[in-house]
Amino acid sequence: MSTAVMTQYLHKIIHHLELLHQEEQDSVAKAAQMMAEHIKQDNIVYAYGPGGHSNLGSQEIFFRAGGLMHISAILDEGTLLSGGALRSMAVERTPGYANIVMDDYGLKQGDLLIIINAYGINSATIDSALVAKSRGVKTIGVTSVRHALATPENHVARHPSKQNLHDLVDIVLDTKIDVGDAVVEIEGLEQRVAAMSTFANAYLLNALVSETIDLLVKDGIQPPIWMSGNASGGDESNARFIQKFKGRIKKL
Numbered sequence: 001m002s003t004a005v006m007t008q009y010l011h012k013i014i015h016h017l018e019l020l021h022q023e024e025q026d027s028v029a030k031a032a033q034m035m036a037e038h039i040k041q042d043n044i045v046y047a048y049g050p051g052g053h054s055n056l057g058s059q060e061i062f063f064r065a066g067g068l069m070h071i072s073a074i075l076d077e078g079t080l081l082s083g084g085a086l087r088s089m090a091v092e093r094t095p096g097y098a099n100i101v102m103d104d105y106g107l108k109q110g111d112l113l114i115i116i117n118a119y120g121i122n123s124a125t126i127d128s129a130l131v132a133k134s135r136g137v138k139t140i141g142v143t144s145v146r147h148a149l150a151t152p153e154n155h156v157a158r159h160p161s162k163q164n165l166h167d168l169v170d171i172v173l174d175t176k177i178d179v180g181d182a183v184v185e186i187e188g189l190e191q192r193v194a195a196m197s198t199f200a201n202a203y204l205l206n207a208l209v210s211e212t213i214d215l216l217v218k219d220g221i222q223p224p225i226w227m228s229g230n231a232s233g234g235d236e237s238n239a240r241f242i243q244k245f246k247g248r249i250k251k252l
Helices: 004-023 025-040 055-060 085-092 097-105 123-135 145-150 197-218 234-239
Strands: 045-048 071-074 112-116 138-143 171-174 182-184 193-195
Touching (some): 004 025, 025 045, 025 112, 025 138, 025 171, 025 197, 045 055, 055 197, 071 097, 085 123, 097 123, 112 197, 171 197
Parallel strands (some): 045 071, 045 112, 112 138, 138 171
């Protein structure tokens, strides 16, 4: 059996991750410094992926083995695929919806919000950035600049203001995803297959978390880190900190 398509996908992934590693190091370092300063004050870092698969980004760094306990994922049912895929897409295109989500999670001046959206154009994404800016919330955007710039201003998915996420946040981690997301070509098929955005999001987000932890440790701070509950001693290790975050992290 031929595995040519599988091999093509592997090479595409490796090439893209190497590109991100080479070109996004400075941005990751700046974002990590922002996060480290925030966590030094024992503050919560919010992560919101307002869009079907963009929600995976916020889940990737929440309650995650090897991840920071200070991260709170905004897991709103409106855009989660578990509520229905078409419904999710309709909600992410609804102006004003993200305002309700920001209110629900109580984001306020001085907070830090990571906004994850591969395309950076839909209403939920842009509204979350605009609300954050109006409230004095610092923001890190994880998005594809090239995808946003290549999307026509009159595209149905766009926020009414036609703005892009990368223009609204304080720091951008550019995932460099091409229009359409899928990257593998199959002979005889017009449409490309196999998406890339989840790999790009996961790499940049885990790199950001890891660099943040490294900065904290170098400053003599031992931040609480989640240990896998499936590893020996995991439950006991996590239990030492649960009460510290219960009530502060909405979905814990």
